[in-house]
């Protein structure tokens with residue numbers, strides 16, 4: 610029987626982290642008969658489309674902090690991150706209790722990706738989980754942000770920054786593939802000449818040169834990066850997501 614596999618969903622606000630946790634979990638159940646365990650690490654979530662085994666809102670809620678400490682949404686989010694960081698050992702203990710079991714543990718992260726990625730929260734939680742069970746991150750690109758050349762460059766770089774910060778295999782997906790704009794992103798990824806045409810149409814002179822060099826640099830660094838399309842809304846691409854996570858983890862151990 611397979612041991613625990615942690616899958617951490619990460620990406621910019623509104624890219625579909627929560628929706629993808631839910632729809633990938635449903636796919637695992639429908640197609641493989643696997644009951645995923647859901648973890649919510651977003652203290653700002655208002656409602657969740659899955660029933661979490663662990664919910665960080667039992668410790669701190671952004672909406673409560675706004676009221677109790679008279680803070681705005683951003684201030685309350687940062688305060689929540691501080692409170693979470695003070696209790697990281699407790700949180701890791703509660704999530705880690707399931708490690709004797711098997712199957713997928715799907716981890717939803719805060720809307721503001723920087724709170725998870727650039728502060729202690731993400732690296733410490735992922736570091737602890739990956740020290741005793743297989744762990745991969747899914748970097749989710751939002752086609753509404755990645756359809757310009759600079760947006761695509763930022764999306765691909767953030768995926769690599771996620772790899773650097775979390776030190777686990779990262780797979781990159783374009784969510785919302787049910788939207789037409791997602792096709793534009795995959796055309797750019799598949800056909801370099803079209804991407805260069807687009808950069809030249811969007812940027813001028815030095816900026817165009819810089820964009821092209823930057824994308825070259827990212828492509829060099831991410832030669833093995835295969836970007837797949839999924840839709841948390843329609844459920845399409847879930848088998849590809851399963852396979853690409855499997856492939857990424859096969860580098861450090863067999864999934865089956």
Ligand SMILES: Nc1nc2c(ncn2[C@@H]2O[C@H](COP(=O)(O)OP(=O)(O)OP(=O)(O)O)[C@@H](O)[C@H]2O)c(=O)[nH]1
Pocket residue numbers: 620621622623624625626627628629651718719720721784785786787788839840841842843
């Ligand atoms: N069309 C389309 N919309 C989607 C898809 N996935 C998510 N959405 C929509 O995108 C919005 C944000 O989805 P969430 O799942 O809350 O995204 P999130 O990244 O968890 O958002 P935050 O936690 O607030 O950062 C919602 O309106 C979803 O219905 C998708 O595959 N297709």
Ligand SMILES: [Mg+2]
Pocket residue numbers: 626627628651654717718719720
């Ligand atoms: Mg969310």
